[in-house]
Amino acid sequence: MGTAPGRRYGRNIARILFPLIVIISCIFFSPPAFAQDPPYCEELLEAARRQKLHDDRYWHILMHYQQRIIGIESLIDDPNFFLAPDGKTNPVSELEATIRAFFAPADNENASAVCRFAARFEWLTEKLGIDTGRLPVPACRSFENFMEANRPSSVTLAFPMAHLNSPASMFGHTLLFIETADRSKLLSYSVSYSAVTNETFGPFFAVKGLFGMYPGYFAVLPYYAKLQQYSDVDHRDIWEYRLNLTEPEIRRMLLHIRELESIASDYYFFQENCSYLLYFLLEAARPSLELSQRFHGWLIPLDSIRAIQEQGLITEASYRPSRTTKIRHLASNLDGHGQEKALALAKGDVQEGTFSQTDLSVQEQRTICELAGEYLQFLYTKRRVPEETYQERFLRILQMRSALGISSENGLSRAPVPLQPDRGHHSNRVSLGAGIKGDDAFAEIRIRPAYHHLMDYDGGYVEGAQLVFADVALRYRPEDRRLFLERLDVIDIFSLSPRDRFFRPISWKLSTGLFRVEADHDKDRLVYRINPGAGFAFGNNTEGLIYTMLETDINIGVVLEKNYSAGMGGSAGAVGNLCRFWKVHAFVRDIYYSLGDTRNFFEAAVHQNFVINPDQSVSIEVCRSRTHDIYQTEAKALWNLFF
Amino acid sequence: MKKLVLAVVVVSFIAIPVSSCLAANQKNTGCGLGSLIMQGNDGLAFQVLAVTTNGTCGNQTFGITSGTLNCEQPKKFVSRETINSYVADNMDNLANDIARGQGEYLNTLAVLMEVPEGSRADFYALLQSNFSRIYTSPQVSSVDVLSHIESLM
Numbered sequence: 001m002g003t004a005p006g007r008r009y010g011r012n013i014a015r016i017l018f019p020l021i022v023i024i025s026c027i028f029f030s031p032p033a034f035a036q037d038p039p040y041c042e043e044l045l046e047a048a049r050r051q052k053l054h055d056d057r058y059w060h061i062l063m064h065y066q067q068r069i070i071g072i073e074s075l076i077d078d079p080n081f082f083l084a085p086d087g088k089t090n091p092v093s094e095l096e097a098t099i100r101a102f103f104a105p106a107d108n109e110n111a112s113a114v115c116r117f118a119a120r121f122e123w124l125t126e127k128l129g130i131d132t133g134r135l136p137v138p139a140c141r142s143f144e145n146f147m148e149a150n151r152p153s154s155v156t157l158a159f160p161m162a163h164l165n166s167p168a169s170m171f172g173h174t175l176l177f178i179e180t181a182d183r184s185k186l187l188s189y190s191v192s193y194s195a196v197t198n199e200t201f202g203p204f205f206a207v208k209g210l211f212g213m214y215p216g217y218f219a220v221l222p223y224y225a226k227l228q229q230y231s232d233v234d235h236r237d238i239w240e241y242r243l244n245l246t247e248p249e250i251r252r253m254l255l256h257i258r259e260l261e262s263i264a265s266d267y268y269f270f271q272e273n274c275s276y277l278l279y280f281l282l283e284a285a286r287p288s289l290e291l292s293q294r295f296h297g298w299l300i301p302l303d304s305i306r307a308i309q310e311q312g313l314i315t316e317a318s319y320r321p322s323r324t325t326k327i328r329h330l331a332s333n334l335d336g337h338g339q340e341k342a343l344a345l346a347k348g349d350v351q352e353g354t355f356s357q358t359d360l361s362v363q364e365q366r367t368i369c370e371l372a373g374e375y376l377q378f379l380y381t382k383r384r385v386p387e388e389t390y391q392e393r394f395l396r397i398l399q400m401r402s403a404l405g406i407s408s409e410n411g412l413s414r415a416p417v418p419l420q421p422d423r424g425h426h427s428n429r430v431s432l433g434a435g436i437k438g439d440d441a442f443a444e445i446r447i448r449p450a451y452h453h454l455m456d457y458d459g460g461y462v463e464g465a466q467l468v469f470a471d472v473a474l475r476y477r478p479e480d481r482r483l484f485l486e487r488l489d490v491i492d493i494f495s496l497s498p499r500d501r502f503f504r505p506i507s508w509k510l511s512t513g514l515f516r517v518e519a520d521h522d523k524d525r526l527v528y529r530i531n532p533g534a535g536f537a538f539g540n541n542t543e544g545l546i547y548t549m550l551e552t553d554i555n556i557g558v559v560l561e562k563n564y565s566a567g568m569g570g571s572a573g574a575v576g577n578l579c580r581f582w583k584v585h586a587f588v589r590d591i592y593y594s595l596g597d598t599r600n601f602f603e604a605a606v607h608q609n610f611v612i613n614p615d616q617s618v619s620i621e622v623c624r625s626r627t628h629d630i631y632q633t634e635a636k637a638l639w640n641l642f643f
Numbered sequence: 644m645k646k647l648v649l650a651v652v653v654v655s656f657i658a659i660p661v662s663s664c665l666a667a668n669q670k671n672t673g674c675g676l677g678s679l680i681m682q683g684n685d686g687l688a689f690q691v692l693a694v695t696t697n698g699t700c701g702n703q704t705f706g707i708t709s710g711t712l713n714c715e716q717p718k719k720f721v722s723r724e725t726i727n728s729y730v731a732d733n734m735d736n737l738a739n740d741i742a743r744g745q746g747e748y749l750n751t752l753a754v755l756m757e758v759p760e761g762s763r764a765d766f767y768a769l770l771q772s773n774f775s776r777i778y779t780s781p782q783v784s785s786v787d788v789l790s791h792i793e794s795l796m
Contacts, residue, residue, distance in 0.1 A: 394781075
């Protein structure tokens with residue numbers, strides 16, 4: 001009689017106690033998230049899971065997620081961009097962490113997730129129908145105030161081209177600027193992605209830029225600030241391509257730009273560069289665009305403009321000449337006498353009676369003053385004039401100009417507009433052809449991924465500038481059935497920049513790669529060459545250029561005596577367009593190698609190029625050379641295709 | 644491969660140390676002509692290495708709210724920040740346009756000062772003919788330039 005009631009009693013206690021113990025341990029030992037998720041948050045998380053929002057393309061755009069061989073990874077490297085510890089590689093946990101973050105209280109609005117990740121917030125609000133009244137921070141008021149005060153109305157892509165005498169900068173840069181409803185272009189907001197560094201040592205600068213060792217940031221500045229840098233100081237012509245983004249699209253882009261404020265991403269010159277990061281901004285505005293996923297290994301800014309053009313974004317293009325272009329143009333409107341006067345003014349010979357003893361027309365006087373002012377500013381940015389001198393002289397020149405009235409001949413003051421860069425030849429080039437070297441015939445195939453050769457059709461490119469990367473030439477000799485590497489240009493830069501009264505640049509070249517030399521035993525062999533040169537060029541782009549250069553050449557190879565050969569010499573030549581589609585470059589070159597494998601090398605050559613259309617041309621090259629007193633002639637014809 | 648080769652070549656040069664940062668004169672009463680001193684990347688060796696990074700320096704990230712680049716502004720003009728910043732940051736180009744009586748920088752000033760479009764031609768002519776009253780000395784500051792312009796209107 002004693003056990004049954006006892007056991008029942010025990011079971012009852014167990015029935016009450018056991019759940020109590022479970023509840024108590026849940027309260028004290030459960031992970032904090034589960035204990036603190038408000039029910040509305042749970043609801044939203046459930047909805048997000050059901051809709052599979054972590055797989056949504058827009059989520060991947062905002063997070064800069066890219067498909068890798070295994071899994072997904074965001075291109076952004078800054079941990080501040082991610083709310084989940086594994087957010088960089090896990091779209092699901094980042095999405096959930098984001099939703100949870102909207103429920104976190106914040107001291108000030110700007111620190112809340114609603115403001116810090118405004119684009120995510122707006123997108124998730126739309127997708128999940130979030131009742132923002134139930135959140136501690138219902139909206140990002142600072143962003144709304146900014147939008148109201150500025151009313152962004154259009155977006156333009158700016159493309160600063162090469163620096164003067166700097167073919168290496170031919171790749172250019174791309175940035176966006178956002179114009180507001182009633183302001184002018186100068187006051188628009190430029191958005192530019194670039195590497196941030198205080199580095200001053202040249203080679204480190206370049207190497208680090210190539211290998212992602214600098215952090216890249218988006219900088220937002222008034223467009224006039226960028227113009228000062230690119231147009232006035234760097235002297236780069238700028239093309240401005242207006243895009244057809246609508247106001248809601250611009251709003252989405254600005255929300256995303258806000259998220260990227262002060263967020264770093266490793267900067268890679270060839271891949272994750274200014275142009276590639278802009279793709280994400282454009283896709284945030286219009287997710288139907290197909291830009292970032294078409295990436296194939298490297299991205300040249302001009303190619304990104306072509307891609308954007310293909311996606312139907314560009315409505316018009318306008319040209320903004322740099323200061324140096326303006327100077328050249330103003331000078332071209334004056335004869336030698338007028339140019340001398342302008343030069344004298346800029347150099348300090350400013351007198352009241354400068355124009356009184358002359359028969360210069362008013363328009364000429366205006367041009368002289370304007371040219372003097374621009375040129376003086378140029379000298380100042382090159383630090384050739386001290387500040388006080390600059391201020392005094394500049395003011396006096398401007399005073400002179402202000403007494404001459406307003407010019408009605410607007411056409412004269414505007415530099416002629418060159419061909420749009422995206423309408424020039426494409427970046428990749430393949431060439432097929434045949435030729436004879438000595439007694440042997442050969443077939444040749446060349447391929448080059450970038451960028452522009454002196455002999456290529458100039459339209460859309462800076463004239464006199466050459467930048468060639470990784471140009472490979474293979475030859476096949478039917479006589480002995482040999483296929484071999486004829487030449488590999490790792491880099492081949494050539495910069496012909498004419499000297500005149502106003503500009504005295506030093507033209508230069510740098511060529512390095514594998515090429516063939518005649519070794520002593522009458523066979524040609526591959527050696528590695530480093531060949532820099534510097535000199536002068538004269539002339540202009542319409543009539544042609546003549547140049548002369550001093551060169552050094554270092555060859556390294558086992559076929560050479562002592563395994564190397566080094567020497568000095570020079571070259572001289574003339575290059576120009578005989579007519580619009582026919583370009584000729586004739587030159588001679590003589591190098592005396594006095595160290596290592598000593599020899600003398602001389603060549604005289606004529607290269608011609610016939611343009612069929614911007615993307616097709618035919619080259620004919622004839623060259624006579626002499627090494628070790630052995631003469632050799634080579635002639636070839638190639639058909640070039642750009643794609 | 645391309646990058647590696649380029650890097651090898653690049654490192655084989657002993658380049659002239661180059662600075663690519665903006666430096667500025669700090670003046671107390673706004674900016675004068677030529678006040679943003681720029682150092683250019685014009686060493687030959689540097690050019691070979693290209694502007695691989697379009698380098699900007701650490702001090703320029705978000706300038707929307709601050710407006711000015713590098714010039715100090717006197718506190719009492721805080722309410723007219725935009726015009727002040729604009730004139731301060733663009734002294735030289737604006738002076739150039741005023742002397743010519745036309746130009747983009749002058750247009751922008753007219754927009755900021757809310758000059759109606761129909762009156763702009765007169766506005767430009769007025770400024771041009773009073774150039775010496777606006778730019779009174781080589782060291783004139785942006786604050787003075789603006790107040791001189793306003794006293795003409």
